Each structure stands twice: as structure tokens, then as C-alpha cells.
Amino acid sequence: MHKVYHQVERIAGNVLTVHAEDVTYGELAQVDATRGVSLAQVIRIDGERVDLQVFAGARGVATDARIRFLGHPMQVSFSDSLLGRAFTGSGEPRDRGPAIRENLVSIGGPSVNPAKRIIPRNMVRTGIPMIDVFNTLVESQKLPVFSIAGEPYNPLLARIALQAEVDVIVLGGMGLKHDDYLYFRDTLEEQGALSRSVLFVHTAADPTVECLLVPDICLAVAEQFALKDRRVLVLLTDMTNFADALKEIAITMEQIPSNRGYPGDLYSQLAARYEKAVDFDTAGSITILAATTMPGDDVTHPVPDNTGYITEGQFYLRNGRIEPFGSLSRLKQLVNGRTREDHRSIMNTMIQLYAAYGETREKQAMGFRMSGWDRKLLKYGAGFEREMMDLSVNVPLEEALDLGWRLMGDCFEPEETGLPSKLIEQFWPGRNGKKAKDGAAEGQAKEEKEKETAGTKEAEEEAESKEKEETAEKEQKEGNEEKKQAEKTEKKEEKSKKEAPEEKAPAAEKPAEKEKAQPSGDQSG
């Protein structure tokens, strides 16, 4: 019933122009080239001239190639038998399994009615402090990982996928190296997660146009799973390759480029994919994590730039760490108010202090003398990078928060942090009753301290820690009545004024007391 055409009028890049009648926009066609059969999609109609984008590339297509229009748009099969399988960008099996042709669904469907969405409310725990504490990942969030080539973004994605509690993992690979594909497949298999995963992988060796289909296919499948009440995590790597494929097609189609050769609708194209992330009000959810490599580490490059405006935050991966500046989870406020009361304050304060550390590092690099405050910051910054930022750290959120208090307690006076007084009362190491000490952590911390402090600085700190302890004791006596708090802090203030001259006095005989003031690991309260 479908008409067959033989008049190819023009071949440019991967786009064929044929004379055909009664063709609908977006329809699929089958092109028989000398080297095999490929699918193609209608991307422009101008009277009887029809432009077709050939998925397998136009290489080897003859001017009298047989072109058969199929009368339907691109579809993908959807069923539970997809799980555990790997496919190519156009939906053909990549493993040795059988092709699946049942229950076809169209890809690139309409967008979700905002009235049917709900406010995301579930935190996705990853065990990575830089994510859990500072930029919490939330179910149904769309979040890219910005990195330069060579950073371990694929292992990071894989790790999050394995640790996150989701029902289905859909992996979309675009321009993926074949080893990376095998890495994902093997990692998922080793950890026993392959049986709940579907892989759609376009490798760098495959035709460019197939790359364009990967996000749509992945998301169409994810959407179907989500409608069946599953929580789906979609991993897309790497979206920059997708954008480059868009660029390639746009240039072939002689569109006017807007910025560095990318088409003017790059934003809309990316948004149409990312916006598929959703939490349905009566069904499951889709969370999207995507890798976006930044050419030349330039975040103002059109791809990361447009992505950043679409997604709900971003993680910067730099030097193997998730950079706290610039990384952002826009949805964190929706969940981090319900984790633990100190979560938000810890999150803000630690970053502010780390920013101050950055400034001090600059000063240090220029050879300026370090003030007492600078030295505190340096110590804090080093600890922060070692114990929080390192990607190998794997602790639950609550432990990470305690770790944060300990780091600050090691380096600063409570007032220096700018934390709300109420929280300091409750969580500051040594304040909330001196409970059993965590020997190992403490010993280590003490060692650090001794290493890094020197001369008058040490004396100062000793005195301060003594003062801190006295205050803590006093406050304990006064009990926990909140009403008295203002009064209390005032007293403390007066006291510190009184003691100010003493601060300079050496107090080398205090190490024992100092040890007592060290935090213990379980002060969550």
C-alpha cells in the first residue's frame, strides 16, 4: 500500500531530497542503499520535494535508491522484556538477543501537562557528601554533570545509578566510546543491576543521525515505565555529542546558525528532552542525569550554557571532584528542610567558609603573610577537600553532617562561622554534653592540629578552646531553655571581652582539656 519512490534529487550530508506525494511531516521512510537498508525521517516538506534524514547516513545511497514511506513516525517497542537488554540508537538489538517488535510507542511525544506534575519530595541518597549535603539530588530532577573530557563522569553516573534507589535504569549513550559502553554494561552486571536496566547506546562509530534518536527513545521508554508506577533513572551521556549531531544536521539543512554554528533552536531541542523529567501525581517518576562535556572547560559554550538554563542545577566535575562553586541543585530546598535541622545551615556555612579559604589561597599564592584567621581557613579548607570533596568518600547524609560539624569545630570558634546560635548550642562539638569520644577520628584530628598549628597560633587556640569549654560547661548548667538564649549569648560576649587579654597568654598545659573538647561522631541529637 505504501508508495515506492526512486527519484533522489539531492544528497547532501545525511539528508536526501526526493520527489514524493502525500507524505506527512515526521513520517518514517525506508531507504534501500547499496550497503543495506536504513530508516529515514521526513524533516521538511516543500511542495513535492521532501527532505529525509537518513539514520544510517547517506553514504552509499544511489540516486535511484528505493524509498518506501511507512506512514508512521519513529516508534520504539515497550515492554518489560526490554530490561537487561542493549540496543542501538535506532532500537535494534546491540546484544545478541532477539529484536523486540511488540507494543510500539511513538517517540518524542507531547509534553506533560504542568497541572499533572507534583512538587518533587523525595531525596535520592547517593552517599556522596558533595551531593547529599551540599546539592541534594531529588527524585524527578534533571541534572547534568558538567565536566571536561577525561574526567570520570561515566564512573560517577554509574555509581549514582547503582546507589540510588530506583526501579528502572535507562542508559542512553551518545557518541560513547565502545569501552565506555562495555564499562557501563559490565558494572551494571557485576552489581546485579543489569536486570533492571535498559541500554540504548550509540557509539562513536555509528552513524551520526542515530545519535539524535537516543534521548527520545530512552525517554519514551522511561515515560512508559513511569506511567506504570516505576521510578526511573535515565542516564544520558554525553549530551554534547547530541548537540553536535543537531548542529551537523542544521548546517546540512542550510539553517542560519545562531551561536558557534549551533542552530537557534538548540535551547528548545534540549529542553524538549530534559523536560521529560517528571514526578506524576498518580504514577511514577523520571529522574534525568546527563553528562555534558564542556569543550575547553568553557561553561559559556552554547551547550553547557543552554543546558544550565534548562536543568535544575548542575554538578561541576573538576580534577576528579565535584566542585562546590557553580554546582547547584535547585530542588535541594524541597527536601533538605526535612532531613535534619542543621542541614541547610551546614550547607551554606561550609561553602561560605570554603569560599573564604579560596581567597586566602590566592593571598597565599601571592606570598602575603597569613593572619591567624587565614591559617584557620587554610586548615579548614584542606580538611574540607580531604574529608568531604573526595569522590571516594561514601557516607550517609547524617554522618556527613556530623563530619561537617567536626571539621568546623576543629578549625573555628562558633562565632566565626556565622551559624545560628540555636544550632551551635545543639550541635557544636563539645557543646551538647561531652559524650563518649570517638577515639580514632579524634586522634587523627589532633595530630592534624598539632602539625598545622605553630607558635603563638597554637597558644591562641589552646586558650580559645579552654574558653569554649568553660562556656559550654556554664551553659550546660543553665540548661536548655531557649528563652534564656539571648541573655546567655550576651553573657558569653561579656565573658569573651573579659578574657580577651588572657587570650595571648600561653596555655601549653591544656592539651588534655582540648582533647575533651574534641567532637565525637554521634552528636546528631
Next chain:
Amino acid sequence: MSENTGAIVGVNGNLLTVSFERPIFQNEVAFARHGDVRLKAEVIRVRGRRAELQVFEDTAGLRAGDAVEFTGELLSVELGPGLLAQVFDGLQNPLPKLAEECGFFLQRGRYLDPLDRERSWAFTPAVEKGARLPAGGKLGTVPEGLFDHWIMVPFDAAGPVTVEEIAPEGEYPVTHEIARIKDARGASHALTMIRRWPVKIPIRAYAERLRPSGSLVTRIRIVDTFFPVARGGTYCIPGPFGAGKTVLQQITSRYADVDIVIVAACGERAGEVVETLREFPELTDPRTGKSLMERTLIICNTSSMPVAAREASVYTAVTIAEYYRQMGLNILLLADSTSRWAQALREMSGRLEEIPGEEAFPAYLESVIAAFYERGGIVKLHEGGEGSVTIGGTVSPAGGNFEEPVTQSTLKVVGAFHGLSRERSDQRRYPAIDPLDSWSKYEGVVPAAPVEQARRLLREGHEVGQMMKVVGEEGTSIGDFTVHLKAEFLDAVYLQQDAFHEVDAATPAERQRYVFERVHRILETPMKFADKDAARTFFQRLTQAARDWNRAAWESDEFKALEERIEKMTVEVTDYA
């Protein structure tokens, strides 16, 4: 009635080329027929017997030869009681109702009545038979939520009109005829409560346009004190992604001192609209004690919804704003983000193969932006009384670089500029409005002289900070160092505000005046310190106390105690020499 049809000859994305026989006009609305679905489109260019139409929907499945019906109308919105508390898409489709009919997804070609046809409204006539009214004159009112919704003479009526008949007090649905008028040309018109108005034409049925005056209190300290917005004024918030544009707008939509807030979510994330959508009904408006949703209207055309409708959505929003302005109300229109709208223009321009201007934006970008912001303003009505539309638009410049066409075109026409900086947001200094780059031409809630002094201090503090980067702390005099610390203090306790804290999130004008006066006094106090470490320690403690003070409820005991404590601390370091 419309027998004027054409046929599709070409499809390219959402651009149709259509051949036609009978006269059509520019910007006429047409429907492309695809099976039983009719897709809305608008004529954007005519060449000979071929017209080019932008389709407001996905065009997949259309083919050459499909019919296109021309309607003989410009793209219009339906105005009348029942708009408030609603959620519309860019073409004024009510989204919750669409969800009831179509489920999870937005099916194309479904157009529902924006106003509920079933609901009855208690109409009270305001005039009697024989009264003469100007265009926009009040025929009667119906209660809508918090307001009396005026039923007005059509804004384009050839006035003055004579009321021939008017319905008595009673309950009527919006489609019921409630009046009959005779215009100046002698033509008689039957009127319901529904008015239609083309979105791209401003409503001008007022006595005169006034200068924006009086500040619009947003309860954001840095805005109200340093970079105020006037009632009837316009302002823009450009900023790189992640700098907090949207949070700033959400906070504004919550606390702004206006009658109605219209949120035009244009090409941005759906999730953000959902937050407003789901949270506002549960929040109470501190001014009225009613649900915040009752004064809010959302036009939502998020980034994954069709591009052409995105362009229409800002016009839909501003037209509705002007309509409520005609009732003597103050409206705040928040457009997020105007860059997406400009990009929609760019996409269409590209498909039309127009000669591109800078960054491929069309050459008419500037005039389109200027015309949009000019629709803000404060007007005196024929009936006496004033109404205003204040427009605040965010701009999302590529790469956070303000030297791009959309930001620059916007800056030319707005009265206040709240530039967000990446540097401040990286340091978690929210709101990340840059205190040195931003400006406002309007009057604030705090007297101008001390604000100017504070601004100078910020500038000096910044300069000292820059200098210290070069010469180090040891090369800076203690006097300069104190200036730097004072500036940082002002930044930390006044410019920064915790949007998620129940008290700190919103500072009313009265509290701002009070707190600013105290803070200003501290800044002007000459201080003496033994050394720089002492100075730093003092300011760290002072900052913490002042932050606690910000978090304390207004005029509570805690508030007073903290204030006293701050005073005491200041006294101790005051230099009386």
C-alpha cells in the same frame, strides 16, 4: 462562517507555507486541519499567493494539501470574571481542565474555553438605562475572590456609548447578555461579561498615563532599599543560570505589595511553575488573610511546550494585566524569562530565513522588547482612580554575559536593573543582586541620603578589598581595613537575605526603615581596634548577632534583646576621639 480556506504546500518545523485564494491579513489566526484535529496557527508573512504561518503546536503528521481555515481574527484572549487563580497555557487554555480531559499529556489541538461557561456570577449594575459611558466605562460589577470585577464597555467601542438596556441585579453565567449599548456611530451591540482583545495591541481606554510613582514594596531589602521598583514601573533581572532569578521572582510574587500577581512562566522549567501551582493555594496572603492563589494568575508555557505559543504567552499575560488595571487595581507581571521569548522570535526568524542581526536575533528585537515593556505603567481611569501594571522580566543572557542583544535592548527601556552576579551566587550571597552594578531610577522606602552613603561605603569597601588582593592585608591601613569590614558587614546583614527562613525571607517596609537606620548608624560610627584581628573578630561577632536579629520576629523580645546587644557591642569599640 469562515469559508476562507487555503492549502498547505510546505512544512518546516512549526512553519507552514500555505497557498490561499481570498484575502487574508497579517497576524490572522488560522487552523490547520489534520484529521479531526485543528492546529492553531498565525499568519506571520505573506508573499504573493503564499502565506507563512507559525503553528502553535507540534506539526508532525501534516502533509502537503491539508486544508487551512482562516478565522478572520487576530490572536486574542478572552477576558471576564473567573480568570484569577487560574493556570493557563500561552494560548489561554486552562491547564487543570485540560488535564481532566486529556490526562497526563498535553494533546495538541485541544482548545478549551478559558472562562468557565457553567459558573454564575452575582451581577450588580453600576449604571442605569440611558447612561453615557466612555470605552472601558463601568457597567456593573461581579465579586471575584477579593475584588469587585468590573464589567466594562468594550475598550475599542466608538465612545461615548449609550446604555440601552442593562440587566437587573442577579446571577448570570458569563455568556448571558447583561447589557445593550449604542455606540457613537449609532450601532447597537449586545454585551455579555466576556470581552475579547487582541493580545498584541495595548488597551488604551483610560484618561491619561501618569509617571510611575510610589514604591512597590517587595520585602526584599536590597531591592526596596537600594534598587527600588516603582508602582507602574519596569525592571529587569538579568543573570547567569543558577544565580537565583527564579527564586527572586517567586519571593516577589509571594510578598509584593500589589493586588494581583500575574506570573508568565515563559519557556522556563515546568517544575518551577508546579511549585507556585501547588504551594500558593496553601499559603495565606499576609495582606488579606486569604489564599495567595486568589490574587495570582499563572500563564505557563514551559520550555518543552511549543515555541510559537511561548511568544504569545507574554502578550497573553500583559493583556490580562491591562484588563485588571482597567478596574483600578495594581498588577505585577513577572515574566520569566524574556530571553526565551526572544529566542522564540529568533527561531521563527531563522525559519523565515530573514537576514539575522546580532547573535542571529532578528533586527526588530529591540523594538519588540521596548513595545512590550511600554505596556507597563500607571494610568488614571475615566472613572477616577488609578490602576497600574508593573513589569518585571528576567533575562537569561548566554554565558551570563550582559553584553548580549536581549539584555542590552531591555536595559534601554526599563527603570531598574537588578543584575545578578555569578560571583555572588558562588559565594552563596543571596539575593545575588550585584550592589555595585545594579541601578534604579525610582524612589525607595528608605530616605535617599543614607542609602547613598551606604552605597559609597560598599564601593569603598570593594575597592579596599581589590587593593588587598594586590598589597595584602599587611599593606592595608587599619582605617581602610575597617571600611572593608564595614562594607562586608552591611552586605552580610542587610543585602543578604535568607529566602527560606520564615522571618528573614520578607522584611516589611517599616522594619527595613528601622533596621537600616540602626545599621547605618553602626556604619557611620568611628571605630577603633587594637589590630586587624581584633577588628575582624569584632565584626564576625557583630555579624552573627545581626543575623540572629534578622531572624527574630519583628518587635519580639528576642528582637529587642538582640538589638540591645548589638548596640552594646558597638559602643564598646566606638572611637570617641
